[in-house]
Amino acid sequence: MTQSENDPKTISSDMLQAFLKVAEWQSVSAAAEDLGTSKSQVSKRVAQLEAQMRAALFSRTTRKVALTPAGETYVEFARRAMAEIQAGEERLRAMRSELSGSIRVTAPVSWGQRVLAKRLPEFLRLHPAIEIQLELSDHFVDLARQRIDLALRWSATTQQEMHSIPLAPIGWLLAASPSYLTQAGMPKGPDDLTGHACFSYWREQSDDTWTLSMEDRRKRTVRKEVKVRSRYHVNNPEAVGDAAIQGLGIALLPDYLCDQALKEGLLVQVLPGWKPQTKFGSHITAVVAPERMLLSRNRVLLDFLRGGSPEA
Structure with a gap:
């Protein structure tokens, strides 16, 4: 049994297909033979669809199965829906064959x-x-x-x-190890960074100037430029993250490099209200x-x- 058949809120393509085949053949047996499945499976899928629609779609006698007025109304919608599903499947098959x-x-x-x-x-x-x-x-x-x-x-x-x-x-953020912050103290604002060891992904001398921004109470953007100092210049972001974890100072890092370390407590975010603006965008x-x-x-x-x- 598929997940869609278990889910009472889902109308599956199998339900629509069973409904359309029974409507075409006016017979559950013929529909099952056409679909290559059992009569009980076809009957079950039609019953599931009727439960979803809260309407009887077929009137059943010992000789034949016929659409009810509700079934006649719904059959065109079902045909269009199946056509869309089949077109999507064909598009995907064609796409994969071209790729x-x-x-x-x-x-x-x-x-x-x-x-x-x-x-x-x-x-x-x-x-x-x-x-x-x-x-x-x-x-x-x-x-x-x-x-x-x-x-x-x-x-x-x-x-x-x-x-x-x-x-x-x-996202870009400032982070440092708990041991470094215990020793050097937690900065309270951007100006405090001048008294700390700070480092980032370094390419040129201008990388030693950090720009941070935040919104004030009036929703105005406040920007601060701070000249930072470092004894460590490195052109690899992974090395920056490793050095921060080892307590070398406050690092400017991309979020994907430090999210796990922040979760594990290896790093602590510094000045979380301030957003670094980098040339990397x-x-x-x-x-x-x-x-x-x-x-x-x-x-x-x-x-x-x-x-x-x-x-x-």
Whole structure:
């Protein structure tokens, strides 16, 4: 028995199909033979549908089964519903048969390891004829030269001719280990950060200036820029998170890197009312060349990663 047959609130395609076949043949036996199932199964599905509709759809005699006025009214709706279901199934079958070939993807190392690498196996299971070549790198890649289909980037900055699509939200926060905060104290406001060891994903000298914002009581945005100091400069976000857990200071981190450590108490959020503003933005952004967007496999992968419906 399927889940839909167990659920009293669900009208399944099996119920609709049984109803339509009985209406077509005016016989439960003939409908069962056509569907390749038993008479009892067909009768059960029709009874379930009648219970859902709270109406008798057939009048039954010893010789034949005929539609009631309620059944005659409902049969056209049922036919349209089954046609939509079958069209959707055919679209999916066609889509899967078309989806073949290789997709070259590049993504930031930490996000690729923590998030993307956990999702791509599901996509490959859904589309057995697809091959994915994934390159994890924090360096900007020349999409044309390296024949990249899909570049996933922290920064939304891209060439004008490229498609730029916000893909996955990223929250940024400040966090430190309990041991560090016990020793150095909990900051009460952004200005207090100047007296702490602070570090983040570092690329250039400007990364030592942090910008934080919050809404005041009048719903106005208040922004603060703070020059922070650090003895530790590193160009890998994973290393930033590890150093924070080891008590090196207050770290500026993406949420996907520290959510688990916060839950386990290895890290504590600092200044939770203030939201860091980074040059990396608030989303992982998909960057795609226009000609690569013409390929169904690339569009379907994009929709999959965005959590939407596949689109061929």
